[in-house]
Amino acid sequence: MQNKSTYLGTIQDVNGTTVSVTLANESLSGLTYVNGEGYRIGQIGSFVKIPIGYIDLFGIVTQVGASAVPENQVQNQPYGNRWLTIQLVGEGQRNGKFERGISQYPTIGDEVHLVSESDLKRIYGQPDKPYFVKVGHIAGAESISALVDVNKLVTRHSAVVGTTGSGKSTTVAGILSALSDSKNYPSARIIILDIHGEYGQAFRGKANIFKVNANKDSKGQEKELCIPYWALNFNELTQVCFGDFSTEKEKEKSALIERVLAQKEKTLFTYPRKGVIKETLSVDSPIPFSLNQLWFELWNETFFTFYSDKGKRPLKENWAYEQDEDGNKLIGDATTATPPRFKPVKNVKEDEEKIQYGPSTLNIRGQLETLGSKLRIPRYDFLFHPGKFTPELDGNVESDLDSLLKEWIGSDKPITILDLSGVPIDILNTIVGVLLRVLYEALFWSRRLSQGGRHRPLLVVMEEAHNYLNDNFKGIASSVVQRIVKEGRKYGIGAMIVSQRPSEINSTILSQCGTFFAMRLANATDRGHISAALPDNLDGLTNMLPILRTGEAIIVGESVKLPMRTIIEAPPKDRRPDSQDPIVFDETPTEDSLQPGGWGIPMESNPNYEEILEVWRAQNPFPARIIKEKK
Amino acid sequence: MKRTPVDSSNISSIGYDEESNTLEVEFHSGAVYQYFDVPLNVYQGIIEASSKGQYLAQHIKGYYRFVKV
Numbered sequence: 001m002q003n004k005s006t007y008l009g010t011i012q013d014v015n016g017t018t019v020s021v022t023l024a025n026e027s028l029s030g031l032t033y034v035n036g037e038g039y040r041i042g043q044i045g046s047f048v049k050i051p052i053g054y055i056d057l058f059g060i061v062t063q064v065g066a067s068a069v070p071e072n073q074v075q076n077q078p079y080g081n082r083w084l085t086i087q088l089v090g091e092g093q094r095n096g097k098f099e100r101g102i103s104q105y106p107t108i109g110d111e112v113h114l115v116s117e118s119d120l121k122r123i124y125g126q127p128d129k130p131y132f133v134k135v136g137h138i139a140g141a142e143s144i145s146a147l148v149d150v151n152k153l154v155t156r157h158s159a160v161v162g163t164t165g166s167g168k169s170t171t172v173a174g175i176l177s178a179l180s181d182s183k184n185y186p187s188a189r190i191i192i193l194d195i196h197g198e199y200g201q202a203f204r205g206k207a208n209i210f211k212v213n214a215n216k217d218s219k220g221q222e223k224e225l226c227i228p229y230w231a232l233n234f235n236e237l238t239q240v241c242f243g244d245f246s247t248e249k250e251k252e253k254s255a256l257i258e259r260v261l262a263q264k265e266k267t268l269f270t271y272p273r274k275g276v277i278k279e280t281l282s283v284d285s286p287i288p289f290s291l292n293q294l295w296f297e298l299w300n301e302t303f304f305t306f307y308s309d310k311g312k313r314p315l316k317e318n319w320a321y322e323q324d325e326d327g328n329k330l331i332g333d334a335t336t337a338t339p340p341r342f343k344p345v346k347n348v349k350e351d352e353e354k355i356q357y358g359p360s361t362l363n364i365r366g367q368l369e370t371l372g373s374k375l376r377i378p379r380y381d382f383l384f385h386p387g388k389f390t391p392e393l394d395g396n397v398e399s400d401l402d403s404l405l406k407e408w409i410g411s412d413k414p415i416t417i418l419d420l421s422g423v424p425i426d427i428l429n430t431i432v433g434v435l436l437r438v439l440y441e442a443l444f445w446s447r448r449l450s451q452g453g454r455h456r457p458l459l460v461v462m463e464e465a466h467n468y469l470n471d472n473f474k475g476i477a478s479s480v481v482q483r484i485v486k487e488g489r490k491y492g493i494g495a496m497i498v499s500q501r502p503s504e505i506n507s508t509i510l511s512q513c514g515t516f517f518a519m520r521l522a523n524a525t526d527r528g529h530i531s532a533a534l535p536d537n538l539d540g541l542t543n544m545l546p547i548l549r550t551g552e553a554i555i556v557g558e559s560v561k562l563p564m565r566t567i568i569e570a571p572p573k574d575r576r577p578d579s580q581d582p583i584v585f586d587e588t589p590t591e592d593s594l595q596p597g598g599w600g601i602p603m604e605s606n607p608n609y610e611e612i613l614e615v616w617r618a619q620n621p622f623p624a625r626i627i628k629e630k631k
Numbered sequence: 632m633k634r635t636p637v638d639s640s641n642i643s644s645i646g647y648d649e650e651s652n653t654l655e656v657e658f659h660s661g662a663v664y665q666y667f668d669v670p671l672n673v674y675q676g677i678i679e680a681s682s683k684g685q686y687l688a689q690h691i692k693g694y695y696r697f698v699k700v
Contacts, residue, residue, distance in 0.1 A: 622700070
């Protein structure tokens, strides 16, 4: 051998991609020197190479010692328990490029060699191509950058998983700040679904922030997040309006379809729009219509009672409205979603006045009541009263969807943060679902345009994904994301799924992720889920997950040449996501501490709980007492 | 509020609003806090103190309520 010092041992057994090796007797110390640098022998997760002829095969050490001994060899051990198990991963031409997959197998007696830093450089080291983005460096070899192929990272989807505190958010921030570098990628397009409002700080200046219940005092940094209901298709619309429609209600459903269609037609007649005419209009077309109006009409028809004495017919002039104290009929109001009040049914022998139920055949009373309350409470305003996108009763809107899309994915900033921290958890699923749906639909149809998904792909980062991509929720979010991960690749929508609880994420979604950034993950169920979803069959690597250091990740999958254990390069301190845990007792002495609170500091003598109530009622974490910038 | 940069181990700048007696402190981490109802003499105290961090710990932390802005 040209470089005897790298010699580790000899192959004794080849079984598929698993290779058993006996360590050479000489390398007893466990430490060897190659070109003056020390290497530990038999580190789990380290690489080895097997030179055969003109090519080198590469493998990863997954097992060392007694349990790596083949069963029939246990009795008869020439070298003690000095065995290694290796998983083959790829091959490289001598001094050439490294490729995934192997063209020939090694055989008994082939030599196994240590992979030195110069070999690693060959495997990982990429020429300075702009489509590789540096996310950190290889653990144990600081000079080698960990490079990720942007093409595969974005469109083949990725997942970032790790226990709380393993450095997930910082990793995501690190990756995204590399991706949003305007020098390399002047038209990068990234949307972050920021469940905890962590990223605003990290990407200030680089990102637009949209938020439900935006802080109006933020000098325009935060804009109101609006998702017009009329951009949804019919199924999703009924889901957000009424909850689940049972299957028996086919008749009601088709009646609703006709109503929605009629409303959209009406709008289109008064306010024609490019791209759709009456003949091509469908119930799913994103045409504004007034849901209040639709609800009001349906309510009237379903709930009305009428004077039926003297053979009166159920015409509108015979409707039996209740009256208020001044004798005004309570006819309700569509704009404010106030329902009309009708008199109860009356059929008394002596009384001439008879009142009957109207002849409505639609059994949707419960649904109408649900929708009515949703239209009235402010919590759903982002959807049902979406600011300038709210249709008037005749379907007129101040702004159309184009300006919404332009704000979200067409601004001059590479990143858009959709801050969902103000959203109650029970409607989170709906919000995520509808907004992804709007984006998907827009990018799907615009696939031939320069701003469409094919020519300017979009990366959607889904933080805390287990909250809304859960198997248990039959929610809209999960089904939209399934569609994105299955088909998004062709239309230029990539997903990056971030979660601390991968076992709760729908397994279809996880299995479609081409690249995994697996951080420390202690829970066995979660780990099992990840190893099942990993594109590479490398048990040894997933066994390493519980002992990774904070900020360390194993990157596996399509966007990297080889699985790599990487120290992720964290962004500068003031550019990190704001997800630090509250400090209970600060370890630094108070005079140097950057924390104003904690259990170690006496509390103020007259604590002000009125402000606590104030911010709760205002649903805004900033009390009015804060002094703002003077204009 | 206008803050003046200061030389300290943990504080990077300090500001004060006399009308509302609000003291604003920016730490080196970039986090900004407003302390409410802080008298002017305490503000003058911290500005003149040789160790701002120590003054903050001894005279402000635990006495005045604050909010992260």
